[in-house]
Structures are given as C-alpha cells and as structure tokens.
Amino acid sequence: MSVFLDAAWGKSTPHAPVWLMRQAGRYLPEYRHLKERYGFWEMVRTPELAVEVTLQPVRRFPLDAAILFSDIMTPLPPMGVDIEFAPGPVLARPVRTGSDVDALRVPAAGELVPFVAEAVRLLRAASPVPVIGFAGAPLTLATYLVQGGGSKDHAEFRAWLRQDPVSADALLDKLTEVTIRYLRDQIDAGAQAVQLFDSWAGVHDAAGYGRFGLPHARRVLEALGDRVPRIYLAVGASHLYGPIASLPAEVVSVDWRRPLHECRAELPGMALQGNLDPGLLLTTPELAVAGAHEVLRAGLGGPHIFNLGHGVLPGTNPDTVARLVDAVHEFPRTEGDQGS
Numbered sequence: 001m002s003v004f005l006d007a008a009w010g011k012s013t014p015h016a017p018v019w020l021m022r023q024a025g026r027y028l029p030e031y032r033h034l035k036e037r038y039g040f041w042e043m044v045r046t047p048e049l050a051v052e053v054t055l056q057p058v059r060r061f062p063l064d065a066a067i068l069f070s071d072i073m074t075p076l077p078p079m080g081v082d083i084e085f086a087p088g089p090v091l092a093r094p095v096r097t098g099s100d101v102d103a104l105r106v107p108a109a110g111e112l113v114p115f116v117a118e119a120v121r122l123l124r125a126a127s128p129v130p131v132i133g134f135a136g137a138p139l140t141l142a143t144y145l146v147q148g149g150g151s152k153d154h155a156e157f158r159a160w161l162r163q164d165p166v167s168a169d170a171l172l173d174k175l176t177e178v179t180i181r182y183l184r185d186q187i188d189a190g191a192q193a194v195q196l197f198d199s200w201a202g203v204h205d206a207a208g209y210g211r212f213g214l215p216h217a218r219r220v221l222e223a224l225g226d227r228v229p230r231i232y233l234a235v236g237a238s239h240l241y242g243p244i245a246s247l248p249a250e251v252v253s254v255d256w257r258r259p260l261h262e263c264r265a266e267l268p269g270m271a272l273q274g275n276l277d278p279g280l281l282l283t284t285p286e287l288a289v290a291g292a293h294e295v296l297r298a299g300l301g302g303p304h305i306f307n308l309g310h311g312v313l314p315g316t317n318p319d320t321v322a323r324l325v326d327a328v329h330e331f332p333r334t335e336g337d338q339g340s
C-alpha cells in the first residue's frame with residue numbers, strides 16, 4: 001500500500017505523505033529545458049511528453065504521489081473555446097452571453113481528451129508512486145471563461161453571475177457534465193486519486209458560493225462515487241468551510257492562512273492536505289523546514305497529507321524542495337496523535 005492513499009482514505013500513517021501542487025513546472029531546470037523545444041499545449045497533448053514532465057519531480061525528490069501534468073483548462077478547447085497560455089490562460093473570446101453559452105459543445109466521454117487518458121495509462125505503468133488525476137471545479141472554470149483570463153478578485157465574473165443567473169446556470173451545468181466525463185476518463189484510465197481544483201471559490205461570499213459553486217462541486221464529486229479518494233481544494237475559502245464540510249470528498253486541501261488544527265475542527269471527518277505557505281520556499285531551507293515542522297505539528301490529530309497551501313512558485317530553489325520533502329518524511333507521527 002501507499003502512505004499517500006492510506007492518508008487519503010483517512011488511515012493513520014507512520015509519517016505524513018508529501019506531494020506538492022505544481023511540483024512539475026518552471027522552477028525545475030529540466031522542465032525549462034523541455035519548454036525550450038515544446039509549447040505548453042504541445043506537452044499537455046503529447047502523452048509521452050506529459051508523462052516525462054509528470055515524472056521529472058518524482059525522479060528528483062522522494063515524493064509520495066505524482067500529479068498528472070496537464071491543466072484545468074485542458075477539457076475546454078474541445079468545447080469550442082480558444083485558449084492560450086501567457087503564461088496564465090488567456091481566452092481569445094470570453095463567454096458572456098446566453099448564445100455564447102449555447103454554442104459550447106459537450107463532447108462525449110471518450111472523445112473529450114483521449115490524450116489525457118492515454119497519458120494516465122502510460123503514467124500508471126511508469127510511475128513508482130500513485131497517480132493523481134485532476135480537474136477544475138465548474139465555478140473556477142467558469143471564472144476563466146467569463147473573465148477571459150486572470151484577475152485580482154474576478155469582480156466582473158461575480159457581477160455577471162448576479163446579472164445573468166440563467167446563462168450562469170446553463171454554463172455551470174455544461175461545465176459540470178464535462179468535468180464529470182473528464183474525471184471519469186482519468187479514473188477509468190487508472191488515476192488512483194483525483195483532485196478538484198476550486199481555486200477561485202474563495203472570492204465569493206457564502207450566498208454566492210452556495211448558489212453557484214457548491215451544488216456543482218457536489219454533483220461532480222457525487223457522480224464519481226468513492227472508487228478513488230476525492231480531494232477538494234479551495235483557496236482563501238475558510239469562510240466557506242461550513243458548506244465545504246458537507247461535500248462528498250475524503251480530503252480537503254487548505255491554504256496557509258489558518259493552522260491545520262483550526263481547519264480540522266471545521267472540517268470534521270475529512271483528511272486534510274496542506275498547508276505550508278509557498279512563499280516560505282522562496283526563503284532559506286532552514287526557514288522552510290521550520291515552517292514545515294509547524295505545519296506537521298498542527299496536522300497531528302487526524303489524517304494529514306503534507307502539501308503547500310497553493311502551487312510551487314517559479315522562483316523556488318529545487319534544493320529547498322529536496323530539504324522540505326526529507327524533513328516531512330523524518331517527522332514521526334505516533335499512534336495516539338492521529339485521532340483515528
């Protein structure tokens with residue numbers, strides 16, 4: 001068995017398993033080297049390249065899980081949306097009107113992104129550790145589709161939801177269906193856990209999240225069943241832990257803004273993933289390790305998967321990541337500490 005899967009299923013483990021969001025990417029010289037030859041979409045759409053990039057951090061560090069190299073935007077071009085990366089996603093034509101929503105296609109499961117299923121199959125054969133599949137949650141995907149790209153707090157998107165709730169519901173319904181198909185494809189191909197990234201859930205108040213986010217995240221997670229552990233991530237969303245605690249997910253991934261023992265009290269019965277501030281990885285290995293020890297101590301008292309509170313930043317030194325991963329593995333979790 002694997003410490004990662006054990007912790008994700010809520011079992012106690014001798015040490016916290018560790019993987020890092022954005023563990024593959026620009027902070028690794030071997031990624032930048034490949035990126036000189038291939039575009040981002042090209043790497044995502046070529047299974048052999050996606051597998052290679054996925055395994056780069058796994059070869060370098062003794063990580064406990066591999067997350068498929070892809071993007072939350074991957075299932076959107078087959079819906080008819082034109083997306084480029086600069087380096088964040090930019091849409092040539094944002095979705096704004098009812099007829100923009102009507103024009104979006106909902107491709108059948110096998111036709112959606114066959115290259116992703118193929119990458120997962122190859123990865124399962126090649127990876128020494130469990131493979132995590134992932135998708136964007138409908139509300140977060142809609143944020144990019146309507147806003148057209150990144151933004152500080154997506155005020156235009158929040159306005160659009162309130163001004164045109166009929167189109168919003170239609171858009172979220174289509175995205176929910178596509179997300180279910182996309183994740184099922186990955187599980188069928190061998191993904192051993194899935195993470196639903198609701199990265200922008202936190203910009204909404206409880207009413208907005210309850211109306212436009214929660215029901216769709218619930219439908220996606222419910223449709224998957226408990227074949228593999230389901231991880232739900234929301235950033236800047238501790239005001240939403242009440243509703244999030246009601247989701248059918250085995251694990252919640254929390255950001256760095258609050259200590260894990262406080263989060264645990266508000267997310268009863270769920271394993272926690274997180275939550276070192278990714279900014280600490282830009283300091284010294286000593287400060288990063290001290291921060292990790294604090295996180296690990298706060299994580300005792302229940303199942304814990306060590307991760308960052310959000311993705312690895314491009315300026316991170318890989319040597320600091322190496323020290324961090326070792327420090328997590330060396331930190332013992334004794335039986336009585338784990339609450340289960």
Ligand SMILES: Cc1c2[nH]c(c1CCC(=O)O)Cc1[nH]c(c(CCC(=O)O)c1C)Cc1[nH]c(c(CCC(=O)O)c1C)Cc1[nH]c(c(C)c1CCC(=O)O)C2
Nearest residue numbers: 021022023024025067068069070071072087088089197199
């Ligand atoms: C919001 C979001 C996106 N993509 C993703 C999210 C959810 C996670 C989060 O909240 O950050 C998810 C994602 N994107 C990527 C992965 C790969 C797996 C991994 O975590 O290692 C994963 C899980 C690769 C990527 N996705 C992207 C890159 C950088 C592309 C490059 O310049 O090489 C990578 C490695 C591009 C991308 N894609 C997206 C953004 C905002 C950006 C640019 C900003 C950045 O680089 O951090 C959308």
